[in-house]
Amino acid sequence: MANKILMPKLSPTMEEGQISRWIKAEGDAIEPNETIAEVDTDKATMEMTSLEGGTLLKILVPAGNNAKLGQTIGIIGNPGEDISALLAEVSSNGAASAAPAPKAEAPKTETPVAVTPTAEPNPKSEIPNPKSQMDGRLLVSPIAARMATENGIDLRTINGSGPQGRIIKRDIEAAMAGGSKSHPQSEFTAPKAAAGFREENTSKIRQVIAQRLTESIGPIPTFYLTVEIEMDNALALRKQINATLSEDEKVSVNDIIVKVAAMSLMKHPIVNASYRDTSIRFYDQADVGVAVAVDEGLITPVIRAANHKGFAEIARDVKELAVRARDRKLQPEEYTGATFSISNLGMFGIKEFTAIINPPEAAILAVGGATPTPVVRDGEIVVRNIMNVTMSCDHRVIDGATGAKFLQTFKQMLENPVLMLV
Amino acid sequence: MSELTIRDALNAALREELIRDENVFIMGEEVAEYDGAYKVTRGLWKEFGDKRVVDSPITELGFAGLGVGAAMAGLRPVIEFMTFNFSILAADQIINHAAKMLYMSGGQFNIPIVFRGPNGSAYQVSSQHSQALEAFYANFPGLKVVMPSTAADAKGLLKSAIRDDNPVIFMEQETMYGMKGEVPDDEDFTIPLGVADVKREGKDCTIVARSFTVPQSLKAADIMESEFGVSVEVVDPRTIKPLDIETIVASVKKTNRLVIAEESHAFASVGAEISHQVMENAFDYLDAPIKRVSTVEAPMPYARNLELAALPSVEKIVAAVKEVCYI
Numbered sequence: 001m002a003n004k005i006l007m008p009k010l011s012p013t014m015e016e017g018q019i020s021r022w023i024k025a026e027g028d029a030i031e032p033n034e035t036i037a038e039v040d041t042d043k044a045t046m047e048m049t050s051l052e053g054g055t056l057l058k059i060l061v062p063a064g065n066n067a068k069l070g071q072t073i074g075i076i077g078n079p080g081e082d083i084s085a086l087l088a089e090v091s092s093n094g095a096a097s098a099a100p101a102p103k104a105e106a107p108k109t110e111t112p113v114a115v116t117p118t119a120e121p122n123p124k125s126e127i128p129n130p131k132s133q134m135d136g137r138l139l140v141s142p143i144a145a146r147m148a149t150e151n152g153i154d155l156r157t158i159n160g161s162g163p164q165g166r167i168i169k170r171d172i173e174a175a176m177a178g179g180s181k182s183h184p185q186s187e188f189t190a191p192k193a194a195a196g197f198r199e200e201n202t203s204k205i206r207q208v209i210a211q212r213l214t215e216s217i218g219p220i221p222t223f224y225l226t227v228e229i230e231m232d233n234a235l236a237l238r239k240q241i242n243a244t245l246s247e248d249e250k251v252s253v254n255d256i257i258v259k260v261a262a263m264s265l266m267k268h269p270i271v272n273a274s275y276r277d278t279s280i281r282f283y284d285q286a287d288v289g290v291a292v293a294v295d296e297g298l299i300t301p302v303i304r305a306a307n308h309k310g311f312a313e314i315a316r317d318v319k320e321l322a323v324r325a326r327d328r329k330l331q332p333e334e335y336t337g338a339t340f341s342i343s344n345l346g347m348f349g350i351k352e353f354t355a356i357i358n359p360p361e362a363a364i365l366a367v368g369g370a371t372p373t374p375v376v377r378d379g380e381i382v383v384r385n386i387m388n389v390t391m392s393c394d395h396r397v398i399d400g401a402t403g404a405k406f407l408q409t410f411k412q413m414l415e416n417p418v419l420m421l422v
Numbered sequence: 423m424s425e426l427t428i429r430d431a432l433n434a435a436l437r438e439e440l441i442r443d444e445n446v447f448i449m450g451e452e453v454a455e456y457d458g459a460y461k462v463t464r465g466l467w468k469e470f471g472d473k474r475v476v477d478s479p480i481t482e483l484g485f486a487g488l489g490v491g492a493a494m495a496g497l498r499p500v501i502e503f504m505t506f507n508f509s510i511l512a513a514d515q516i517i518n519h520a521a522k523m524l525y526m527s528g529g530q531f532n533i534p535i536v537f538r539g540p541n542g543s544a545y546q547v548s549s550q551h552s553q554a555l556e557a558f559y560a561n562f563p564g565l566k567v568v569m570p571s572t573a574a575d576a577k578g579l580l581k582s583a584i585r586d587d588n589p590v591i592f593m594e595q596e597t598m599y600g601m602k603g604e605v606p607d608d609e610d611f612t613i614p615l616g617v618a619d620v621k622r623e624g625k626d627c628t629i630v631a632r633s634f635t636v637p638q639s640l641k642a643a644d645i646m647e648s649e650f651g652v653s654v655e656v657v658d659p660r661t662i663k664p665l666d667i668e669t670i671v672a673s674v675k676k677t678n679r680l681v682i683a684e685e686s687h688a689f690a691s692v693g694a695e696i697s698h699q700v701m702e703n704a705f706d707y708l709d710a711p712i713k714r715v716s717t718v719e720a721p722m723p724y725a726r727n728l729e730l731a732a733l734p735s736v737e738k739i740v741a742a743v744k745e746v747c748y749i
Contacts, residue, residue, distance in 0.1 A: 141709045143678045162710075162748055169678055169709040170748070 002057060002077025002086055007067040010039055010046040011332050016068045017041050024056045030076060037073075043299070043335070045328045051164075055079045060090065139166040147172040152196060156333060194304065194337045195283035202278050210275060210396035221395040224354050227407045229414050231370040231385040234260075237417045241311055248319075254290070254344045255315040257367055260413045262286035262306035263420060265340055268406040272339050274360035275396040281360075289338030289358065290318055292325045299325045300358065302338045342367060352388040362397040363406075366390045387414075424607055429599040431573035432462045432538075435580040436500065438609050440470050443498060446584060449476040449485055450502030450539075459504045460540065460599055486512035486537070490519045493535040498584060503539035506593060507551050512537075520589040521564030532587045538580070541569070541593035542634050542685040543733055549721035552729075554634075554686035559591045560663045560695075566590045566615055567662040571636035573603035575660055578613030586615060595633045595685075618666035620673065624655035627679040627743050630670055630696055632659055635683035635715070635734050642739035652747055662692055670696060671703045678709040679746040683739050688716035710746040715739050 007017055017039040024036045032053040039048050054076040061073040072090045075083050138155055140148070144167045148155050153175055160167035202210070213221030234256055242250045265272040265286040274281040286307040289300035301321035303314055324330050340362075343355040346369030355366035370387035377384070389410070393403040413419045426434065439446050452459050454467035454477040467475040478485035482503065489499035503509045509516065520533045543552040560567045568583055568590055570576040576594070583590040605611075621636060622643050631639035636658050643654035657673050659666055674680050680700055682693035697712045718732045 142706045143709045146706045168748055 002075055002081050002083045003052065003054075004072040004086060004090065005036070005050065005074040005076055007039070007061075007069055007071045007073050008048060009069055010048065011041040011043045012336065013043070014041040014069065016066050016071075017046075018066045019061050019063050019073065020045055021063045022059055026056055026059055027079075028056050030054055030056055040328070043328075043332070044330045046331075050076060052076065057081065057083055058087070139164055141166060141168045143169050144172045147176075151176055154194065154196075156194065194333075195285040195287045195339050197281045197283045199276070199279040199281045202276075202280055206280070206396075207278075209399075210277075213395045220357055220359060222357060222392050223395055223400065223403075224390050224392055225400070225403045225407055226352065226388060226390040227411050229387045229389060229411045230375075231387045231414065233417055234414045235370070235385055245312065249312055249315065251311045251315045252318075253346070253370065254342070254367070255311055255318060256417075257344070257365075257414070258288050258290060258303060258306050258314050258318070258342060259309070259311055260410060260417075260420065261340065261342060261365060262288055262303075262309075264406055264410040264413060266307050267409050268402065270402050271363050271393075271398055271406045273362050273397050274339075275362065275394055276360070280397060283339040285339075287337060287339045289335075289341035289361070290321075291341065291343040291355075292322045294326050294328070299330065299335050300338060300341055301325050301330060301335050341365070346370065346387070352390060354390050355392055357392050357394055359394075362394040363403070364392050366392065423604045425602050426573045426577075426605045427600050427602050428570070428573045428576045428594070429460065429462055431577040431603075431605045432580055432594065433464055433466070434605070435577045435584070436463065437466060437469070439500075439581055439584045440466065440474055442609070443584075445496065446498045446500065447474045447476065447492075448500045448502065449478050449489060451478055451480055451504050453477060453502050458502065460596060462594075462599070463502070482508050482511035483515055486515035487519070489535050489537075490515055490523070490533060493520070493533045494523065494531045498534045498536075500536045500538060500584060503537060505544075505547075505551055505596070506539050506541040506555050507553050509537060509539070509555070516559070516565070516589070516591070517562050521562050524588065525564065533589050534587045536580070536583045536586075536590045536592050538583075538592035539594065540596040540599075542595050543717075543722060543729065544596040546724055546726055546729060547722075548724040552722035554684070554717070556591075556593055556632075556662050557686055557691045557695075560692060564589065565663065567593065568615060568660065569593045569595075569633040569662055570660060571595075571598070571621075571631075571633050571658050573601065574605045575613060575619065575658075577605050578611055579615065579660060582612045582615050585612070590615070593633065598634065598637070601637070613660070615661045616664040616666055617661065618657055618659040618669035620655060620669065621658050622654065622656040624653040624677065626653045626677055627681065627747055628655045628657055628670070628673040628677045629681045629683055629739065629743065630657050630659065630693075631683040632662065632692070634685040635739070638734060638736045639683050639739055641736045642743060645736070645740050646743050650744070650747075650749055652743065652749070654743060659696075665696070665699070667696070667699045667703065671700060674700050674704045675707045678707055679743075680708070680712045681715065681739065681742045681746055682712065683715045683734050683742075685717055685734060687719055688714055689719065691716060710748065713742040713746050715742050 020038045020040045022037045024030055030036055030050045030053055033049050035047045036050050037048045039046050056074060057077050058075040061067045067073045075086055077083060140155055153172060155167055158167050158171050158175055161171050162168040238251055238253060238256060269282045272283050272286055285305040288303045288306040290303060291298055291300045303317050306314055338361060341358050341364040343364060344367040345353060346367055350368050352368045353366050355364045357364050368388045370385040372383050373386040374381050375384050391403060391407060448463060453463045454475045457464040486501055489501040492499050516537060520535055523531045523533050542554040556567055556569060559565050566588060568579050570579050580592060583592050622640055629639040639656045643656055646652040646654045655673050655677055657670055682696055684691055684693045693714045715734045715738045722732060723729055
């Protein structure tokens with residue numbers, strides 16, 4: 001039976017997508033889960049796969065055109081099938097979403113009429129369902145969700161074996177028994193799991209501080225802390241590291257900043273946290289978002305567990321993610337869910353600036369360029385490479401003193417990188 | 423213990439209660455001289471006489487009302503409907519009088535009455551005589567609804583129903599009257615109303631079944647065990663109202679999967695109520711959407727092949743269990 005192919009939700013904020021190109025042409029055979037088109041969303045160019053197999057009978061939205069979520073963009077079915085009724089329905093509905101189910105049928109009971117169980121394929125698995133995993137939603141049975149929470153299993157790493165990829169009890173049991181399979185739909189290696197967390201109930205004083213400051217300044221009462229950092233030792237360290245690395249493995253100053261920030265976050269968990277009204281969520285690893293300028297604006301790919309990674313590994317992650325960010329090939333999970341962000345405009349000659357917090361993160365670090373500056377050391381005027389960083393802090397979580405202590409650690413580590421070993 | 427049919431277990435319960443309490447009497451169509459349309463009252467008229475076992479005219483509303491009045495006056499009537507399909511004629515006396523009297527009289531009149539008879543399908547009795555009406559009666563406050571599935575349950579629950587001081591709808595199943603089972607001989611053997619029974623223990627999937635679907639579910643459980651290695655627990659609530667939801671929820675928390683098998687139609691059924699209560703009480707324990715096996719949404723066909731296709735069956739229950747177990 002012929003079915004409509006609907007524009008799926010390919011990013012969390014997408015409302016419509018542009019077909020950048022059809023990979024399949026009319027008349028081409030399609031395997032289940034095969035990529036049929038590339039779609040430009042508001043964030044990235046995503047591959048769109050077909051849930052069911054068949055033949056692409058009709059393309060209704062040609063490449064370069066936009067389609068709203070749920071709009072019919074093509075028709076799949078068996079070769080030679082009559083699709084005039086579907087076409088009429090689509091044209092009369094215009095951009096309407098999925099067609100309403102026929103109403104005249106008698107109310108359906110749960111009971112199949114056929115008597116032999118083997119003659120009954122699972123009906124649900126055959127119904128093409130536009131609200132599948134394709135829209136980025138995770139389908140999880142309640143007991144599976146509960147077991148995953150209790151055992152600290154990240155559901156995003158589990159491959160669901162139920163209908164439409166629903167994660168069910170046996171999938172969690174398999175993951176507990178012997179490591180989970182990575183998600184087959186992603187053509188890239190799955191990013192390391194997002195940060196786990198613990199939550200502490202918000203104290204009354206914390207709630208009052210949050211409420212009063214919010215009334216004063218807006219949803220995120222932000223304040224700014226600036227510190228000067230002498231970067232000579234960090235630059236020397238970078239030189240030493242890069243001397244041992246090949247050209248495409250080189251570590252940038254920003255990679256060092258990411259690592260030092262991640263280590264500082266581990267020492268100051270309050271900065272690696274989110275305000276959640278009745279509780280504050282403390283993340284147990286530093287997932288650092290790194291702002292990357294792209295033609296259309298800005299995107300922040302996430303370096304997962306940067307506190308556990310070495311300079312070279314961070315450098316490699318940043319490069320790979322930045323390239324794909326500029327090519328608009330990032331998957332949603334690669335640019336969402338950071339616990340802290342860094343924005344570096346040093347390469348543009350910016351000395352100092354403030355950045356806007358990306359909620360629910362509690363802080364963002366705005367990094368200026370390291371410039372040779374005359375400073376006084378031991379009564380002498382000497383030239384040092386000075387870098388200004390300004391941290392924007394969510395005052396509902398971070399107070400002046402706690403933010404300052406974080407920056408103190410951050411500054412000390414950058415000025416004396418050997419402290420990173422302590 | 424004796425091995426009795428459900429029919430004889432019901433007969434024994436009636437006889438023991440007639441002996442135990444002189445206020446108990448039986449009334450209905452053909453219950454006396456003919457020994458009952460399904461022989462549930464066999465021998466009772468001969469033994470207890472006209473005052474205790476009373477043949478009524480074919481007037482369901484009339485003799486149901488007589489029963490309610492007798493109960494108000496202190497007797498304990500057992501009113502037999504030849505089938506519960508005919509109770510629809512008496513629904514005003516059952517729902518508007520028996521169920522409401524205690525409340526509307528400000529607690530002055532208990533109605534210790536039992537309305538009993540076969541419920542659900544039989545063998546090709548077609549659309550008007552094959553209905554399972556438990557959801558209809560269970561919907562009204564003031565009525566208890568009981569549905570036994572074994573000979574022992576039939577005896578123990580009927581005795582409790584007769585001794586209960588409130589109206590009880592006691593639903594039997596015509597095709598099950600001949601099923602045999604071990605029954606305690608003890609005259610004081612009763613089973614409390616509102617207590618479910620785990621008919622078979624299992625760990626992978628729960629089937630909640632009542633009356634007609636209990637034997638089917640036990641067979642389905644055997645098939646799941648032998649052919650698929652799936653361990654199925656069968657829970658029989660026995661009393662629909664009050665419902666022992668705790669036993670059902672405990673089972674679902676253990677197995678994480680639930681199939682409800684029932685002879686009634688699906689819409690607004692007892693299964694729908696159980697499904698809702700499980701969702702409320704055990705949502706976080708479910709691994710699959712709850713599945714129901716019910717009679718199809720159509721009047722019961724007369725033709726035997728269509729009747730079988732319309733009713734729940736072992737095969738349909740097996741298919742439902744496989745679906746919730748993702749097999």
